[in-house]
Amino acid sequence: MLKGPSLPLLRVATPIIFVLSLLLFSVPSAFAATHATTQATMVGPMANYLAVGDSLAYGYQPNLNYSHGYADDFYANLKSHGATSYANMACPGETTTSMINGGCTYSVLRKYVYTGSQLNAAISYLRSHAGTVSPVTLDIGANDMLHDINTSTCTISSTWDSDLATMDANLTQVILPKLTAAMTVNGQRSGDLLLMNYYDPYQNICPTMVSYSQEINQHLAADASGYATVVDVFTPFGGAATPNPNTCNYTWMCSIFKDIHATSTGYSVMANAFEQTAGY
Template sequence: MGFRSRTFRRIPAAAAVVLALTSLTTAPAEAAGQHGRYLALGDSVAFGYRPGAVTPRSDYLNAANFRGYAEKYASLRGLRLANASCPGETTASMLTAGAQSNGCENSLGSPVGYRTSFPLHVRYSGTQLDYAVAYLRAHPDTRLVSLTVGANDLFLCQNTTPDHCTSSFPAALQQLERNLAGVLGALRAQYRGPLVLVSYYSLDYRDPVQVSQVKALDSVLGRVARRYHGAIADGFTAFRWASLRSGGDPCAAGLLIALPGGGCDVHPTAAGHRVLATALAVAAH
């Protein structure tokens, strides 16, 4: 995901990606829970969020109206999913109650956030990490934990610094890394199974500045994942491959939600989530 204010295993060669995509699209649906449980964590990408410009307000009253890569992967692998993600979650708000989020429990300059107005996929009080730790303690049959988080930290940096996070970018990444280490450390204290961080995609692979920023964020995710014996589902490369026929433009490729006034939102379409589910399948294999 490129950093515009709004809200380690890498993908192998193209043949392996095609094989994984074929597996996901042709595998028969299995009974939920047949192969254990899957805990999905993170922000609006993991939630399957769609912006208000293309979504009736009534849809937000039922979280089941939002389905992303986690739901796709769980359905096709027969896993019982608990998706605790929250739109606008930052690494800080995931780790510490009351910390600044980008629209999850609070918003910049406001105590109101998504979860104070609308239901999440699962109900909990406290932080998302509190829920995750309690869930893993209660469900030792959990077979997979995935996490997408970090982009909102940098959106906040853009919106709170005079130069829109240009000079503060390295420091923001360092703080993100410390927070993420705290999150993964707490997860690993309860869980020793597959832990996969789903990395971010670029909004435009033709833009070298944006690509550089996303790579920097994904590098942090990869470094922390390795430290805690996790894997990376390479969303960056998966989106790049899927955008090749459109010259590196995920919007034109139909991977990002088109807006009525033109252009695209930062969030994936159903097709974009299928691409991320494919990357998850490769990493979790």
């Protein structure tokens, strides 16, 4: 079993990562103006809840507590609305590309056993439980940008824009449309798809980089257009102000682990954001 310090947020092999906001900064206006951020109409909860994504969806904590993630907390709430089944397919370290093609770095840690890619497993699950899965929660994309971030120098690499474009393409051309299609029964959307944005655990270390976090989350919000409702966790985690007073309580950054994953308290804040956005 991997020790906590070697499993940072979203990408599990290096200590460089950031998480992102939904604010409208650093994105060309033409890009932002042509995209909405919400699913038109909420379907509501059903018997089955499916969680997909990376280490936050998985519920990773460096103290090896993997049972108090936001998906676990959200499911506890969903049970009061009639949910009876919960499948968490998330894989720590997942990128949009590995979600499509397979090869997640830490697939050994998966809570839900499946073969092939996470996307194909999710589609198979949705089809085999047609019309009975809602919501589907997703957080993905930050690992795509991981290698562009240097928290020692608080700078980004020259491949930033091209990696953003890859993330956008994977989400808008493959992941979101395929999930949406699998959630469509007889021409009608049969469940709610909720796409989470990200908090920024490094904003107190690299406050000048918050704008890049905001840019990524704005891309995620734009990519969600017509497919998913965006769940904003950046704001309840403290927003863009630095220093962020919530970082030490909501993440493990100030602990002996120096880890950017959420604490149980932080995951509870995320779950509440899902509940408030979904309205159930």
